[in-house]
Amino acid sequence: MTTAAHFTSGRVKPIRLICLHTMESQEKPGTAVSVAAWFSDKKRAPEASAHMCVDGSQAGVKPGGKYPAPIVRVVDDGDTAWAAPGANADGLHIEMAGIASQSVKNWADAYSLAVIENAATVAAIWARKYEIPVKHLSLDEVRDGKSKGFIGHVDATNAFKIPGFDHTDPGANFPWEYFLQLVTKKLTV
Numbered sequence: 001m002t003t004a005a006h007f008t009s010g011r012v013k014p015i016r017l018i019c020l021h022t023m024e025s026q027e028k029p030g031t032a033v034s035v036a037a038w039f040s041d042k043k044r045a046p047e048a049s050a051h052m053c054v055d056g057s058q059a060g061v062k063p064g065g066k067y068p069a070p071i072v073r074v075v076d077d078g079d080t081a082w083a084a085p086g087a088n089a090d091g092l093h094i095e096m097a098g099i100a101s102q103s104v105k106n107w108a109d110a111y112s113l114a115v116i117e118n119a120a121t122v123a124a125i126w127a128r129k130y131e132i133p134v135k136h137l138s139l140d141e142v143r144d145g146k147s148k149g150f151i152g153h154v155d156a157t158n159a160f161k162i163p164g165f166d167h168t169d170p171g172a173n174f175p176w177e178y179f180l181q182l183v184t185k186k187l188t189v
């Protein structure tokens, strides 16, 4: 169920893009829950939303140990999140705990690997359901309005160049190859 304070009910285009974001938030347990709550708070929410928030809450927890939900729904697939202008109407959006300026090393720590694992789980479910190929689209493909695949917020920014929108997440060091391999692996099990 959509809980976001700001979104558009329904969709005007078929789903074709899975778009990754970073929350620009701290890497700690409970970040997905708290960012989802922020998006859903009618008084405090930014004029933005995403379909799913994921973090790496399970990192370092012993088997059987408890941790906050690392995958939290904010907007239904059938509703339009306010996430990346140009890629909202036909996109599904995942907000990952972390920051766009993370280094290669930061993306390889236990918490980030758990974030990537959870994002890949969500993405694989969507890829199967909406028949989205596991490939990172070129800017021409993002712009053509029909190619199906994966993008980062930065690709929507660069493809559509809408004045005032300049987000570069999930950042230059996000391990796209590793992420897409994980999604592929999850699709084949």
Ligand SMILES: [Zn+2]
Binding pocket: 020, 021, 022, 083, 084, 153, 167, 169
């Ligand atoms: Zn973003």
